[in-house]
Amino acid sequence: MRTQVGIVGAGPAGLMLAHLLHRHGISSVVLERQSREYVEHRLRAGVLEQGSVDLLRRAGLADRLDREGLRHEGIELRFDGRSHRVPMTELTGRAITVYGQQEVVKDLIAARLAVGGPILFEAEATGLAGLDSDSPVVRFRQGGRDAELRCDFVAGCDGFHGVSRAAVPEGVLTTYERTYPFAWLGVLAAAPPAVDELIYANHERGFALYSMRSPQISRLYLQVAPDEDIANWPDERIWAELRTRLETVPDWSLTEGPVLEKSITPMRSFVVEPMRWERLYLAGDAVHIVPPTGAKGMNLALADVALLGDALAAWYDSGRTDLLDAYSDTALRRVWRAQHFSWWMTSMLHRLDDQDPYEAKLQTSTLHYVATSRAYATSLAENYVGLPEV
Ligand code: FAD
Numbered sequence: 001m002r003t004q005v006g007i008v009g010a011g012p013a014g015l016m017l018a019h020l021l022h023r024h025g026i027s028s029v030v031l032e033r034q035s036r037e038y039v040e041h042r043l044r045a046g047v048l049e050q051g052s053v054d055l056l057r058r059a060g061l062a063d064r065l066d067r068e069g070l071r072h073e074g075i076e077l078r079f080d081g082r083s084h085r086v087p088m089t090e091l092t093g094r095a096i097t098v099y100g101q102q103e104v105v106k107d108l109i110a111a112r113l114a115v116g117g118p119i120l121f122e123a124e125a126t127g128l129a130g131l132d133s134d135s136p137v138v139r140f141r142q143g144g145r146d147a148e149l150r151c152d153f154v155a156g157c158d159g160f161h162g163v164s165r166a167a168v169p170e171g172v173l174t175t176y177e178r179t180y181p182f183a184w185l186g187v188l189a190a191a192p193p194a195v196d197e198l199i200y201a202n203h204e205r206g207f208a209l210y211s212m213r214s215p216q217i218s219r220l221y222l223q224v225a226p227d228e229d230i231a232n233w234p235d236e237r238i239w240a241e242l243r244t245r246l247e248t249v250p251d252w253s254l255t256e257g258p259v260l261e262k263s264i265t266p267m268r269s270f271v272v273e274p275m276r277w278e279r280l281y282l283a284g285d286a287v288h289i290v291p292p293t294g295a296k297g298m299n300l301a302l303a304d305v306a307l308l309g310d311a312l313a314a315w316y317d318s319g320r321t322d323l324l325d326a327y328s329d330t331a332l333r334r335v336w337r338a339q340h341f342s343w344w345m346t347s348m349l350h351r352l353d354d355q356d357p358y359e360a361k362l363q364t365s366t367l368h369y370v371a372t373s374r375a376y377a378t379s380l381a382e383n384y385v386g387l388p389e390v
């Protein structure tokens with residue numbers, strides 16, 4: 001099988017890249033290890049930055065997003081028995097949209113299949129070869145058979161556990177990483193959200209986040225131990241802990257409902273540089289991971305492939321290599337801004353395992369500073385809604 005760009009992974013990065021390339025008349029094949037059903041129902045991120053919404057609109061992919069997405073103009077910080085709203089739109093002129101990652105993925109798959117573009121589901125890439133030639137190959141396995149996809153370029157969009165990053169020879173990539181002594185327990189509940197905007201809560205028992213997916217569905221998160229077993233968290237314990245960490249201001253209570261899904265996500269910060277080797281271009285979680293506190297993961301994945309799509313289009317249009325050559329450095333500027341912001345939000349809001357009283361005082365001071373300084377609040381807000389140019 002031959003195509004122009006071989007794309008490994010049908011997450012937001014790989015699917016969006018396929019769509020952008022198609023709009024430039026460039027062919028691609030997407031290989032995805034999981035089934036369509038699986039990727040369309042995998043519950044993950046929920047916040048789109050303004051720039052991601054603009055990208056989806058420009059790409060003609062925002063019909064359902066515009067109907068069903070929830071536009072938010074502020075977030076709430078809850079700490080020290082008080083609540084403070086950060087008025088993001090007033091401070092930056094921009095907003096975020098709450099729209100589940102799996103909805104973005106469904107829209108991207110529908111758009112791709114509507115133009116007959118191939119996505120091979122249950123096709124696992126097993127290795128990459130010839131990346132330093134002008135005809136690299138992706139080896140994959142589908143339906144018990146081994147096959148090859150020959151292409152001009154490979155886009156490694158296969159997430160943290162994919163094969164693409166591992167195809168780069170040893171010594172080329174530099175890794176920067178940090179792990180955190182906690183994880184998030186995420187819950188999806190059939191409960192109408194008790195709030196219109198997201199609540200990020202710093203509590204002595206740990207972080208909690210109140211989010212939503214629709215007027216009927218709440219999405220909630222709790223900081224838990226990194227090795228926590230989900231079996232230790234029956235629904236009643238989850239609700240009790242959420243009440244403790246969130247019902248800290250007068251006259252406010254959670255709405256509860258049946259838990260539809262729950263899972264535990266570990267936290268890490270991770271970057272490898274550069275994001276390219278020869279004819280392999282890496283994007284999204286394959287090259288960088290952020291802790292979810294800043295809601296940046298999916299947004300970074302989309303921003304990477306917006307750059308990569310333009311760079312590949314310039315090469316196919318006129319043989320230009322400057323954008324391809326600049327891809328890694330340009331993308332990494334945004335990546336590192338998001339790394340810092342995600343680390344900063346995480347550090348400000350979580351209870352650290354070995355937290356000493358000094359650290360807790362610094363957190364409260366930082367939160368009070370956000371609540372009282374327009375300059376500091378603006379810094380939080382412009383990072384949260386996404387910086388147009390970094
Ligand atoms: P992915 O969405 O991971 O897509 C990669 C795709 O490649 C997958 O479909 C995978 O099946 C496929 N693949 C892997 N290996 C192969 C192979 N060998 N061959 C073929 N296909 C392969 N971000 C937030 O902002 N907020 C959150 O609450 C949040 N929660 C998360 C929870 C979990 C469990 C995880 C893993 C991530 C979460 N994230 C969250 C991060 C966000 O979802 C990711 O940043 C986003 O999915 C990145 O998109 P991507 O396309 O780069 O990678």
Ligand code: DHB
Pocket residue numbers: 044045046047198209211212219292293294295
């Ligand atoms: C959601 C996830 C996040 O990581 C975040 O910071 C805000 C919202 C969500 O899933 O809704």
